[in-house]
Amino acid sequence: MGSPFEGNFVAGHAAAASVAFVLSSSLTHPLDTLKTLLQVGAGPKQKLSISQVLDRARSVSGIAGLYNGLGWSTMAMVSGMGARFGVFEILSAFYTDGREDTYVYVSEAMLAGIAAGAIEAVVRTPSELVKHRKQAASTSNSSILRTIKSWPDSTSIVSKFLPRYTSDVKAWSHTVGLLSSLPTNHSNLDAALKLYPWMLTGSGRPPLASFVNGPSDIVSLEGWSALWRGLRAGIARDCFYGGFFFAVWQFLHIGMLTWKALDMVPPPRSINEVGPVSPLASSLAAGFSGVVAAAASHPFDTAKTRLQCIVEPKYISMERKFLKWKASGNWIERVAGLSPADRNLLLRGIGLRMACSGVASFTLVATYLLAVKHLL
Template sequence: MDELLRNPVFVSHALAAAASVSLGTTLTYPLDTIKTLIQVGATSSKQLTTSQVLGRVESLSGYSGLYRGFTWLTLGRVTSVGARFGVYEILTAYYKDGRIDNNVYVSEALLAGMAAGAVESFLNSPFEMIMLRKQVTSAVPISSSSSNSATKHMVTPVISRLLPGFVPDKVALDRTVSLLSVLSSKNHNMANALRNYPWTITGSGKPPSATDVKRPIDIIKLEGLRAMWRGLRGGIARDSVFGGIFFGSWQFLHLRMLDWKAVGMDPPPETNDEIGPLSPLAVSLAAGFSGSLAGAVSHGFDTSRTRSQCIVLPRYLAMERKLLKWKRPGNWFERLTGIHPADRKVLFRGISLRTARCGLASFILVGSYFLSVEHLVAKS
């Protein structure tokens, strides 16, 4: 490892990759925020538009709200995207071993991309969870300081440990007290006593909103450490499909461009290495088209994962499901990929935004990587 860190070529490629991922994330992050808000706010009878989401974010958080959670996604993508390309290169190196033409078939690129996408999903899941919670916060009104101070005075220490940052439903508590008023009790302050029990805190067992549980420490305290990987089934399905389609279509376009470049060469090249490298612009355009195609095909899984990560599931409810052997709803495909049956009619909301974001991010990532490597290597 020390030898790699001392190698200027390896360091140049690592710096170029990190800078490319950061640049692509920066330029396309507003599209991701709008896409997320459309997915979360959609119902079977209501479809939010881009202008509606932009107007709400601008009125509540300003245009800076479009970059809520940007730091977390950048940290996650620098690691996960690097793992995606690293796993892909390792697997394709195994495929190419012993071949004269040093070529990878489209089917092999598809399988290697699916495996690379699964690794990427696992590494990026905690960062994506925090990012989504912060993105949703940008479209939710911020409570005033007076109401916050009143809430802190009203909430007991037990509640603050069970549901950090949650505002109790006063109406639900009053109704509970009225239902129990026929019982004789020596405790005259029954409302404060009921607030010590988690099943009456939220009113009818309703969990708090995702905007109340958005910090990593709050998520771990209330939902447990495993909640950072909630929706992992949908994430693996999404990123596996994305990785397979992305690398498979990119390799297909790469081979077709090599064939087109080889037309008219005399003598005809026997291997792809004799054709020579393609221009960075052509490779970047091919990557952008592949990213758009992969984003469109995997969008349904992305919607399902996004909506599942915005649901707050306290640990005691998760434990009840485990003890009662709760069965996932839906058919076998929905259970395998983590799609909830209630989301069937909203799976393709925001697909145009994700298609544009994935295509633009892939084009910027590959193009800036080639430019950075050329500049750094020439400088070194």
Template sequence: MDELMKNTFAVHVVAASASVALGTTIIYPLDSLTVLKQVGSTTRKQLAVGQVLARVRAISGYSGLYGGLGWLIVGRTFGLGARFGVYEILTAFYKDGREYSYVDVSEALMAGFAAGMVESLVSSPFEIIKLRAQVASASRLLHSSSIAEKSSVSPLISSLLPRYSMNMMSMSNSICILSTLTTKHENLVSALREYPWMMTGSGRPPAVSNVRKPSDIIALEGWRGLWRGLRSGVFRDSIFGGIFFSSWQFLHNAMINWKAVGMDPIPRGDEDVGPLSPLAVSIAAGVSGSIAGAASHCFDTAKSRSQCTVIPKYISMERKLLKWRKPGTRLERLTGIHPADRNLLLNGIRLRTVHCGLASFVVVGSYFLAIDLLAAD
């Protein structure tokens, strides 16, 4: 019995991993276009899909649409595993003690909320690396040699802020304003460069396309930088998980009732009706994914734009010491939405709706197909 359970668990793990990898790879270009449209648009200029595609093709070629694919596959595998694992555990408590195993739509909604929160915590570090790889595919990268030619950076700044570009005009204008040094100091400019607040306040942080590796993010932004945009991400994944599972449960109940029509004798529970076809379940998952993607899109845009911002850890430290208050209303601060992004929250909603629907359909459909193939062996 133990050997059978081990084999069954291994079959489901292999099938789930293969389906996630296949679904992510097939739908990934849509995800890249959605992200680049979200982070590249401004209130004055909304990018079209054709403009985004033309820019990626000109800079990186069509292969640029697959930048960061490996990171997303790993993050999606762990994230979906956490989402469905938490959901199954919670719904098992709901079904415990009932004569027939069933889950109400409201119960699926609450379990989906909790599952989405866990998924966000697990997948956030992989998403920021993926997003910055996507942005790099549409950005012209500056080499470190060209940056060194434009600015003179002291050894202390170079070690604390890698790839940091000093703004010499701001440095010159800041002399005698933010310093406690005497104006008769023998080398005032060099001394000011050693000041932490001058390193962050007078300079310009690196472009997001130059801070895309995990080591770069940790060195410049700290470990907390891997979870940038966590608030909006938690709201996004919670809403997505709740609506996805509740919609899927509602469609599942509707298909079960439709299948039970005309059966003799009348079935007393779902087990008496029998399993649904894999195609019907996949279509229900696709429809649920589209609805959930549209409902959570505002928070997805907020998270993408937040992850596309480079904030050195010393600026974060200064803000914490100065008790800097985040801009926006109380709701915006709670959900992690920047007030400057209010008019951009719905940008790319059509692409993400199609992307989430197709991804859910492919992942669920390929999962059932893989289960059938592995079980047959």
């Protein structure tokens, strides 16, 4: 019985790519979650180990917590890699137009990868923001949101919101009237306060990122622009990643073709006559390229992850615009979106990200080539 995609070239490749994306994302997402938690949980005087992060995640949400945000991770991978490889193929066709050989040079592959990385960052940033918030929630206990009772028991509510505070119902009612649009005789203060999450901390500070992890919550509290928070660091990261990934992959690919040509009789007149390399060799080259690219771009990945796990309400952003607030740090840090406070933390989780990127790249290419072979 023939393949259902036989004779339908586009549908077959789309199906193969879908299988490859889902499998690659599913295999590497736990590693990516641990990497994110290491980056977010790091501080000047706090450097958590992988075992500590894993124990915390297991105690709060179990092993299933490592798969928080899997759907958003897959969406980010599909959109990001689709943009990356799509732009790269377009630029490669431009480079090789009119040439006898259809292979781009290593320098051209790096330039095309840099351009593809910039487009990839813009496309995948919103999905990555939600993914990082979901991952951060795997080690956060949100039981406070479920233990709040109702308005009649106002004394216990105040004591939960404000520890060591002497309850005063009249003062509390007046505060609610000043800080929100709620009437003082609101019938359901429990549900209404959840619309103003920063009040749940009892200190006037914004809530943790783990409490604001849904698209509607993010847009409501932080505005639409928050979906692209960390974009500058993301562009720097994906430009470095795309440039190194395609340059190393093209270098290895040309090297394998040259090695294969040595055993051919008669010797090929051009690289086009050598033929394709084996799927295993191509997959290994992609995996190694992913490891190198992840190592080169990791500082920007840490900066982007930490930025996206900071909750910044709309009123704070508005105040900064009115006051013409300028980011601190040297000009490289300001342009790339790096925080001076994170200078000693930028390499946190680099081993996990290298492993994650290598496994994802190998799995993606190997699954895609295998699926194409069977479907078409």
